[in-house]
Amino acid sequence: MLPFERVAIIGMGLIGSSLARAVRALMPTVRLTVHDADADVRARVLALDLADDVTDTAAAAVVDADLVVLCVPVRAMRAIAESFAADLSPGAVVSDVGSVKGQVLTDLGAVLPKGVALVPAHPVAGTEKSGPDAGFATLFANRWCILTPGPDADPAAVARVDAFWTRLGANVETMTPAHHDMVLAVTSHLPHLIAYSIVGTASDLEGVTSSEVIKYSAGGFRDFTRIAASDPVMWRDVFLTNKDAVLDVLQRFSEDLTALQRAIRWGDGEFLEALFTRTRAVRRTIIDAGQDTDADDFGRPHGS
Amino acid sequence: MLPFERVAIIGMGLIGSSLARAVRALMPTVRLTVHDADADVRARVLALDLADDVTDTAAAAVVDADLVVLCVPVRAMRAIAESFAADLSPGAVVSDVGSVKGQVLTDLGAVLPKGVALVPAHPVAGTEKSGPDAGFATLFANRWCILTPGPDADPAAVARVDAFWTRLGANVETMTPAHHDMVLAVTSHLPHLIAYSIVGTASDLEGVTSSEVIKYSAGGFRDFTRIAASDPVMWRDVFLTNKDAVLDVLQRFSEDLTALQRAIRWGDGEFLEALFTRTRAVRRTIIDAGQDTDADDFGRPHGS
Ligand SMILES: NC(=O)c1ccc[n+]([C@@H]2O[C@H](COP(=O)([O-])OP(=O)(O)OC[C@H]3O[C@@H](n4cnc5c(N)ncnc54)[C@H](OP(=O)(O)O)[C@@H]3O)[C@@H](O)[C@H]2O)c1
Ligand SMILES: NC(=O)c1ccc[n+]([C@@H]2O[C@H](COP(=O)([O-])OP(=O)(O)OC[C@H]3O[C@@H](n4cnc5c(N)ncnc54)[C@H](OP(=O)(O)O)[C@@H]3O)[C@@H](O)[C@H]2O)c1
Numbered sequence: 001m002l003p004f005e006r007v008a009i010i011g012m013g014l015i016g017s018s019l020a021r022a023v024r025a026l027m028p029t030v031r032l033t034v035h036d037a038d039a040d041v042r043a044r045v046l047a048l049d050l051a052d053d054v055t056d057t058a059a060a061a062v063v064d065a066d067l068v069v070l071c072v073p074v075r076a077m078r079a080i081a082e083s084f085a086a087d088l089s090p091g092a093v094v095s096d097v098g099s100v101k102g103q104v105l106t107d108l109g110a111v112l113p114k115g116v117a118l119v120p121a122h123p124v125a126g127t128e129k130s131g132p133d134a135g136f137a138t139l140f141a142n143r144w145c146i147l148t149p150g151p152d153a154d155p156a157a158v159a160r161v162d163a164f165w166t167r168l169g170a171n172v173e174t175m176t177p178a179h180h181d182m183v184l185a186v187t188s189h190l191p192h193l194i195a196y197s198i199v200g201t202a203s204d205l206e207g208v209t210s211s212e213v214i215k216y217s218a219g220g221f222r223d224f225t226r227i228a229a230s231d232p233v234m235w236r237d238v239f240l241t242n243k244d245a246v247l248d249v250l251q252r253f254s255e256d257l258t259a260l261q262r263a264i265r266w267g268d269g270e271f272l273e274a275l276f277t278r279t280r281a282v283r284r285t286i287i288d289a290g291q292d293t294d295a296d297d298f299g300r301p302h303g304s
Numbered sequence: 305m306l307p308f309e310r311v312a313i314i315g316m317g318l319i320g321s322s323l324a325r326a327v328r329a330l331m332p333t334v335r336l337t338v339h340d341a342d343a344d345v346r347a348r349v350l351a352l353d354l355a356d357d358v359t360d361t362a363a364a365a366v367v368d369a370d371l372v373v374l375c376v377p378v379r380a381m382r383a384i385a386e387s388f389a390a391d392l393s394p395g396a397v398v399s400d401v402g403s404v405k406g407q408v409l410t411d412l413g414a415v416l417p418k419g420v421a422l423v424p425a426h427p428v429a430g431t432e433k434s435g436p437d438a439g440f441a442t443l444f445a446n447r448w449c450i451l452t453p454g455p456d457a458d459p460a461a462v463a464r465v466d467a468f469w470t471r472l473g474a475n476v477e478t479m480t481p482a483h484h485d486m487v488l489a490v491t492s493h494l495p496h497l498i499a500y501s502i503v504g505t506a507s508d509l510e511g512v513t514s515s516e517v518i519k520y521s522a523g524g525f526r527d528f529t530r531i532a533a534s535d536p537v538m539w540r541d542v543f544l545t546n547k548d549a550v551l552d553v554l555q556r557f558s559e560d561l562t563a564l565q566r567a568i569r570w571g572d573g574e575f576l577e578a579l580f581t582r583t584r585a586v587r588r589t590i591i592d593a594g595q596d597t598d599a600d601d602f603g604r605p606h607g608s
Contacts, residue, residue: 099523124520127600128587134600138607143522169607173519183516186506188523193564194498195524199583201560202490205553212487214586214593215477216428218447219403219492220499222596223527229587232580239568239576249509250565254558256505260497261554264543272543276536279503282518283432283533289518292526296431296438298602303442303473 002027003163004093008065010058010080012036012045014126014231015097016071017135020050022168025137035061036132044132059084062092067164069121070096070108074237078107085111093117093157099184099234101148101177103241109150117157122146122180123170124188128229141169142290148177185245189238190253193246195227196235306331307467308397312369314362314384316340316349318430318535319401320375321439324354326472329441339365340436348436363388366396371468373425374400374412378541382411389415397421397461403488403538405452405481407545413454421461426450426484427474428492432533445473446594452481489549493542494557497550499531500539 007023007030009016016034023030034051035058036042042054055061062068062084070077077096088094094116098104104120112118125143127134145165149158162172175183202213202221213221239246263271287294296302311327311334313320320338327334338355339362340346346358359365366372366388374381381400392398398420402408408424416422429447431438449469453462466476479487506517506525517525543550567575591598600606 124523126523129600136600136606141607144520146520183512183520184523186509186512187517187520187525190506191502191524191528193568194502194528194561196580196583197561197564198495198498198557199586200579201553201557202494203582203586205490205556208487208490210586210589213491214589214595216448216450216487216491217590217595219428219430219488220495220531221491222590223531224495224498225583225587225590226596226602227524227527228580228583230580230584232577232584235580236573236576240571240573243568243571246568247565249505250561252509253502253505254561257498257501257554257558260501260504261551264497264547264550267544267547269540269544272540273536275504276500276532276534276539278507279500279529279532280534280536282503282507282514283529285514285518286521286526286529291518291521292530293604296433296440298530298604300597300602302440303445 002030003160003167004030004067006031006033006065006067008061008068009034009051010061010068010070011072012041012050012132013071014130014134015123016069017045017050017132018137018139019069019071019097019168021135021137022140024050026168033061033065041132048132050132057083059087063087064089066092067161068092068094070094070098073234074098074100074103074241076237077104078111081108082111085113088113088116090115093119093160095119095121095161097121097123099188099238100242101180105148105150105177117154118150119153119157119161120148120177121161121165122148122184123165128226130231138169140165143170145170145172146180147172147174148180149174150177181242182245185242185249189242189246190249192227192230192235193239193250194253195224198224199228306334307464307471308334308371310335310337310369310371312365312372313338313355313375314365314372314388315375316345316354316436317375318434318438319427320373321349321354321436322441322443323373323375323401323472324349325439325441326444328354330472337365337369345436352436354436361387363391367391368393370396371465372396372398374398374402377538378402378404378407378545380541381408382415385412386415389417392417392420394419397423397464399423399425399465401425401427403492403542404546405450405484409452409454409481421458422454423457423461423465424452424481425465425469426452426488427469432530434535442473444469447474449474449476450484451476451478452484453478454481485546486549489546489553493546493550494553496531496534496539497543497554498557499528502528503532
């Protein structure tokens with residue numbers, strides 16, 4: 001039995017359009033209604049045939065839905081949910097894919113009516129691209145999806161959202177919003193912050209031209225530019241809504257970087273080699289856990 | 305006409321063994337003699353048939369060579385060059401592939417005899433792997449190779465080393481060792497330092513277990529682990545020998561990161577979005593310059 005029969009997706013960017021494609025591929029009998037605020041995107045979604053219906057308003061999309069998934073930047077969620085709250089069917093489940101969960105639980109909880117279950121979720125999967133053409137059906141396959149229901153969440157609704165993501169090929173975990181936000185601050189938000197920062201630094205140095213930075217980027221820098229090419233609005237919202245956890249891990253990172261700086265200044269080769277040996281082992285565990293490819297250089301093409 | 309006819313490679317790790325394979329593939333009539341300090345590696349090189357001769361000492365490898373290429377960590381070069389200096393043929397050219405050039409020019413210049421030309425080089429190409437099995441013939445194809453001859457270098461020797469790398473498919477540039485070391489501090493050494501640091505930080509936090517870090521690493525962290533899996537000894541030597549330039553750009557990075565931290569603390573969304581928009585554009589120029597693949601997520605496999 002399908003966990004949901006009439007799904008509405010609000011926001012047809014990378015994640016929303018991937019979700020639509022995955023639902024189409026893996027639950028083809030689900031009736032899928034989608035909305036995007038941008039008329040050009042709606043036209044594109046129709047042209048790509050990603051849904052049964054494309055509506056001009058979010059409210060029109062949710063009317064019959066038994067599951068509504070918000071796929072917009074974190075700080076845009078509350079206003080959109082407010083705009084459709086009155087149109088939700090009784091018994092509907094509302095979920096989302098936002099990269100920050102504490103704020104989403106608060107924001108959506110504040111505007112959703114009684115009788116509607118809220119089950120926030122975060123599929124830990126993505127690419128650096130945006131928009132409806134960037135999505136693909138296998139994005140969530142074999143990736144983790146974290147559910148962060150509030151303390152009063154309806155267990156039946158949580159189980160259905162779990163079943164939904166499992167059907168899409170994801171591995172589902174549940175944790176508190178606060179713990180999610182701390183874990184993701186480490187594994188995702190800090191790495192993005194650092195990448196944005198280093199790409200910014202490298203682009204405005206005296207002494208080294210930006211064409212030199214581009215030319216010799218294969219030495220390591222180009223990896224950071226991929227992450228730092230991620231959607232600006234999405235990431236602005238992540239940092240503004242997960243401020244405390246991000247500042248916390250950033251503080252730790254700065255201390256560790258200062259220790260490394262000191263080791264370089266004083267020529268402490270043992271310190272450096274010991275750290276680098278330890279970090280090499282971390283890579284091994286990530287590959288063994290199936291979280292990355294073992295192909296050299298991510299399997300990038302060489303010699304072409 | 306071949307730029308060199310008898311090439312000796314000292315050190316058969318990732319770069320040395322890639323160079324051997326590339327020479328075999330693209331200049332098959334060159335007589336190739338190689339040495340590695342490790343007997344197991346020498347046996348492996350024989351088994352893989354990567355050279356015409358494998359010698360037990362560096363001195364034995366260089367005897368007849370008209371080109372000797374040192375492919376060992378930067379701080380190991382001087383002692384090895386000292387060990388074979390007396391055995392070099394008059395007119396031989398000595399080069400290397402070290403990631404730092406100022407120190408190499410000084411170290412090799414101090415021990416090489418008169419009548420031997422020194423032309424340091426750095427192919428800006430690599431992977432996170434080490435050892436003779438990690439190499440491949442196309443590593444240098446379409447990548448940059450930077451020559452950093454000293455002020456008194458023999459122009460004819462420089463032209464021959466240029467021709468050698470061009471034959472291997474690389475695009476050759478020439479610059480001063482000091483400028484090389486500053487450019488690479490930005491495009492390679494700082495990114496590696498940051499990656500090592502963040503992987504270290506993430507592995508010892510309270511509140512987030514390391515198995516959680518591994519599990520949810522697809523959010524961005526796993527990219528950093530690839531870089532932080534690079535050879536510990538090689539990178540120790542890079543930081544110890546390019547200390548000034550690395551500390552300089554690290555200082556700039558720290559200032560920029562502090563500005564970002566401040567923007568997050570004060571909720572300055574405009575600052576964040578403006579930076580993230582600028583860095584997204586840098587990615588575009590790297591792809592347009594042919595320095596990286598445009599495939600989503602580096603073309604990593606999805607859904608497998
Ligand atoms: N990218 C990732 O790697 C990733 C991974 C996991 C979760 N997420 C989360 O997924 C969500 C969507 O991200 P994405 O990567 O799919 O981004 P995206 O490709 O840029 O798509 C963003 C979508 O949100 C809509 N939107 C933006 N601002 C809006 C506003 N003020 N009001 C209404 N709609 C608005 C956009 O509509 P228009 O068409 O009008 O622009 C678009 O449909 C975010 O919450 C993000 O945190 C992202
Ligand atoms: N990896 C990259 O991405 C990259 C890119 C461009 C340039 N480079 C430069 O290429 C050089 C070699 O790096 P690699 O990546 O090929 O490293 P690798 O795979 O670890 O190989 C290192 C080689 O150096 C030898 N070696 C290490 N310490 C030695 C010592 N004290 N005395 C004698 N031989 C020693 C090793 O011999 P054993 O077999 O005995 O261990 C091995 O043959 C370094 O100077 C590096 O800066 C690297």
